[in-house]
Amino acid sequence: MAYGKQAISQADIDAVNEVLTSEFLTQGPAVPKFEAAIAHYCDVKFASAVNSATSALHLACLALDVTIGDIVWTSPNTFVASSNCALYCGADVDFVDIDEHTGNMCVEALEKKLIAAKRANTLPKVVIPVHFAGQSCDMEAIYQLSLKYHFNIIEDASHAIGAEYKGAKIGNCQFSDICIFSFHPVKIITSGEGGMAVTNQASLDHKIKLLRSHGITKESHKMSEELDGPWAYQQIDLGFNYRMTDIHAALGLRQMQEVDRFVAQRHALAQRYDSIFDCHPEITPLAQRANQYSAFHLYIVSISSLTKDKKKHLVCQLREKGVGVHVHYIPVHLQPYYQELGFKMGDFPAAEQYYQTALTLPLHPQLTHAEQDKVIAALLAQL
Numbered sequence: 001m002a003y004g005k006q007a008i009s010q011a012d013i014d015a016v017n018e019v020l021t022s023e024f025l026t027q028g029p030a031v032p033k034f035e036a037a038i039a040h041y042c043d044v045k046f047a048s049a050v051n052s053a054t055s056a057l058h059l060a061c062l063a064l065d066v067t068i069g070d071i072v073w074t075s076p077n078t079f080v081a082s083s084n085c086a087l088y089c090g091a092d093v094d095f096v097d098i099d100e101h102t103g104n105m106c107v108e109a110l111e112k113k114l115i116a117a118k119r120a121n122t123l124p125k126v127v128i129p130v131h132f133a134g135q136s137c138d139m140e141a142i143y144q145l146s147l148k149y150h151f152n153i154i155e156d157a158s159h160a161i162g163a164e165y166k167g168a169k170i171g172n173c174q175f176s177d178i179c180i181f182s183f184h185p186v187k188i189i190t191s192g193e194g195g196m197a198v199t200n201q202a203s204l205d206h207k208i209k210l211l212r213s214h215g216i217t218k219e220s221h222k223m224s225e226e227l228d229g230p231w232a233y234q235q236i237d238l239g240f241n242y243r244m245t246d247i248h249a250a251l252g253l254r255q256m257q258e259v260d261r262f263v264a265q266r267h268a269l270a271q272r273y274d275s276i277f278d279c280h281p282e283i284t285p286l287a288q289r290a291n292q293y294s295a296f297h298l299y300i301v302s303i304s305s306l307t308k309d310k311k312k313h314l315v316c317q318l319r320e321k322g323v324g325v326h327v328h329y330i331p332v333h334l335q336p337y338y339q340e341l342g343f344k345m346g347d348f349p350a351a352e353q354y355y356q357t358a359l360t361l362p363l364h365p366q367l368t369h370a371e372q373d374k375v376i377a378a379l380l381a382q383l
């Protein structure tokens with residue numbers, strides 16, 4: 001039993017099969033259909049499908065002109081892709097410590113760091129809040145700070161499609177420039193591999209769409225000279241091949257029909273865990289804030305008695321029993337590559353402290369009550 005996994009139906013298989021026997025395997029109609037479905041669902045103007053959320057993050061940074069000499073801030077409690085995207089652009093990365101109760105970027109820590117950065121003339125160009133485990137960061141507060149300190153915002157919503165903040169869907173970009181999603185199989189919906197960047201700004205959308213396909217345009221109004229003929233295309237920027245195939249898009253589009261059901265099932269299972277752990281004061285689930293509807297990508301508990309050695313023992317014991325517990329996340333700044341850049345233990349104490357006691361329990365739409373009971377019994381037996 002893994003901590004997360006995809007739920008694939010016969011309808012999903014049929015949708016993929018249909019593409020395989022159609023005219024287009026890539027650059028066909030399924031990609032814009034998937035983009036339109038996401039844009040409609042999130043109530044946002046533009047959506048660009050790409051081959052991963054990592055690519056979406058990279059293109060989002062490039063669209064906001066992140067380059068050498070710039071500074072990008074994100075959370076240390078995330079997957080490495082949230083900060084690597086800035087390094088791809090030659091920018092410097094720094095982190096903002098977390099609220100230990102939610103695992104999200106701490107707004108007070110952000111404000112404190114902005115005040116210091118203003119004095120030192122080291123303000124960030126872009127801040128990337130990560131909606132940890134599927135619960136939104138306090139985006140309105142972060143947006144207010146962006147107006148005062150003049151930074152752009154990319155939401156890393158890899159965990160959070162289907163989530164809501166203050167009654168509106170994540171991805172509407174009310175408080176950000178760009179929001180990105182991941183469709184890796186452990187996430188809320190899947191396209192196999194895949195990602196999406198959404199925005200309300202046409203100029204950002206154009207740049208993302210240009211760069212995902214080599215920086216090549218076929219639209220005559222964007223070309224610099226008269227066309228050689230109807231075959232003409234021009235490379236007007238240095239882009240990549242970050243395109244999503246129609247095979248992936250057809251799966252993603254089909255899965256979008258299930259997103260609300262998947263999230264509701266995750267909620268029901270999370271509540272079931274919560275009701276048991278209510279009677280165990282040493283086990284604390286991640287806090288859920290008011291005005292939030294998490295997508296519950298992950299169900300995480302903090303176990304107060306855990307130390308480094310105890311945690312290793314506990315995870316090994318549970319995995320031996322077939323209970324696929326996991327840990328999210330090893331703080332990014334402690335990864336060897338980041339330590340080479342100068343980060344060290346002690347830099348972000350809340351993220352480090354949180355990491356010591358956090359444990360991710362299995363949660364996905366197909367987890368049965370019997371399997372969940374086995375997880376609970378195995379965990380309680382070890383404490």
Ligand SMILES: *Cc1c(COP(=O)(O)O)cnc(C)c1O
Nearest residue numbers: 052053054079081158182183184
């Ligand atoms: C999964 C994930 C990514 C990367 O997603 P891919 O689609 O695998 O590239 C980025 N950020 C976070 C927070 C993630 O969980």
